[in-house]
Amino acid sequence: MKIGELAKATGTQVETIRYYEREGLLPETSRTDGNYRIYGEAHAQRLSFIRHCRSLDMTLDEIRVLLRFKDAPTENCGEVNALLDEHIGHVAARIRELRSLERQLKGLRDLCQEAQDAAHCGILNELARQGSEGGSSAAGHVHGAHGRSVERKTMKDKRK
Amino acid sequence: MKIGELAKATGTQVETIRYYEREGLLPETSRTDGNYRIYGEAHAQRLSFIRHCRSLDMTLDEIRVLLRFKDAPTENCGEVNALLDEHIGHVAARIRELRSLERQLKGLRDLCQEAQDAAHCGILNELARQGSEGGSSAAGHVHGAHGRSVERKTMKDKRK
DNA sequence: AGAAACCCTGTAGCAACTAAAGAGTCAAGA
DNA sequence: TCTTGACTCTTTAGTTGCTACAGGGTTTCT
Numbered sequence: 001m002k003i004g005e006l007a008k009a010t011g012t013q014v015e016t017i018r019y020y021e022r023e024g025l026l027p028e029t030s031r032t033d034g035n036y037r038i039y040g041e042a043h044a045q046r047l048s049f050i051r052h053c054r055s056l057d058m059t060l061d062e063i064r065v066l067l068r069f070k071d072a073p074t075e076n077c078g079e080v081n082a083l084l085d086e087h088i089g090h091v092a093a094r095i096r097e098l099r100s101l102e103r104q105l106k107g108l109r110d111l112c113q114e115a116q117d118a119a120h121c122g123i124l125n126e127l128a129r130q131g132s133e134g135g136s137s138a139a140g141h142v143h144g145a146h147g148r149s150v151e152r153k154t155m156k157d158k159r160k
Numbered sequence: 161m162k163i164g165e166l167a168k169a170t171g172t173q174v175e176t177i178r179y180y181e182r183e184g185l186l187p188e189t190s191r192t193d194g195n196y197r198i199y200g201e202a203h204a205q206r207l208s209f210i211r212h213c214r215s216l217d218m219t220l221d222e223i224r225v226l227l228r229f230k231d232a233p234t235e236n237c238g239e240v241n242a243l244l245d246e247h248i249g250h251v252a253a254r255i256r257e258l259r260s261l262e263r264q265l266k267g268l269r270d271l272c273q274e275a276q277d278a279a280h281c282g283i284l285n286e287l288a289r290q291g292s293e294g295g296s297s298a299a300g301h302v303h304g305a306h307g308r309s310v311e312r313k314t315m316k317d318k319r320k
Numbered sequence: 321a322g323a324a325a326c327c328c329t330g331t332a333g334c335a336a337c338t339a340a341a342g343a344g345t346c347a348a349g350a
Numbered sequence: 351t352c353t354t355g356a357c358t359c360t361t362t363a364g365t366t367g368c369t370a371c372a373g374g375g376t377t378t379c380t
Contacts (some may be wrong), residue, residue, distance in 0.1 A: 004357065015338060034345045036358055045288065052287050056268070057261055060336070066284065073279030080283050081272055088265045091258055098255045101217055105248045108216070112241055119233030123240050124226065128209050164326065175369060194376045196327055220367075327376065345358065
């Protein structure tokens with residue numbers, strides 16, 4: 001099947017499929033004389049695997065690890081368990097952080113019961129207060145299962 | 161004070177301060193003869209406001225709205241309340257999604273009680289199952305208060 | 321004077337896509 | 351056969367909020 005068919009079969013964007021091929025998650029496939037990609041069932045299954053992992057908010061690096069085991073059926077899957085445990089830990093941590101953030105935001109919201117002029121808005125005044133930056137250090141602490149700080153961790157290494 | 165001092169005073173990276181200036185969040189400031197930026201207390205306060213908002217995971221666009229009200233003390237702050245309500249809604253939604261994700265992941269984790277060869281790993285096999293992609297549509301659904309889909313929403317508009 | 325710390329601008333990169341430009345291919349219908 | 355519209359291709363750029371680096375200038379202190 002052609003790329004559009006594969007996209008439909010797996011609920012994926014055509015562009016995303018090409019992206020996964022560039023990223024090495026999907027092996028390159030044969031082409032027609034007109035240079036169109038031709039996929040078989042194996043590719044469809046692999047893509048479904050990848051999409052399933054993405055739906056669980058795993059990073060592409062995590063997925064690469066899982067694919068490695070998928071491709072090596074005799075390998076011991078202990079690392080798969082560990083990876084999942086770690087990922088679950090990330091999610092739990094993120095939930096805790098978001099809960100904390102929710103409480104802060106609600107507290108802040110309560111400072112302005114009814115609209116008035118901005119100068120007397122309890123929210124704006126609280127935001128302007130020095131030393132009111134919350135418990136954690138600042139931006140990026142409440143994103144996904146993989147916060148931006150985690151994403152950024154590899155930047156230095158990558159440049160090396 | 162110079163940029164390094166401002167950075168220390170507000171717990172911000174120097175580069176981030178320059179970034180905020182480029183992004184229009186911080187007004188440009190006067191310079192020394194040697195072209196060093198010179199900041200006063202007003203800038204320090206504004207930056208603290210911004211950082212406080214960031215610590216609450218507000219986007220820079222949201223912060224721009226709040227700054228507009230901060231700069232217009234006679235304006236009615238109803239929109240501030242609405243913005244905060246919406247932001248709180250985003251956080252609540254994200255918490256719900258993460259909890260759902262957590263349940264899914266734990267269910268998946270339970271499929272492999274002890275490490276064995278990958279071919280018989282309940283986790284890998286479940287991930288490979290067709291039609292197992294979870295309730296939501298795929299990637300990007302469980303990130304921060306502002307999911308990746310939200311971030312991406314403005315791409316089309318920006319290109320115009 | 322020299323060295324170290326600081327500052328500047330411009331550019332690139334991170335993750336995981338997504339969009340657009342410009343061009344080629346294919347299939348169906350006139 | 352020709353036309354047209356859908357599909358495909360590659361390449362490049364962009365999203366968010368930073369962060370890092372290159373290369374060079376300025377300031378401070380010894």
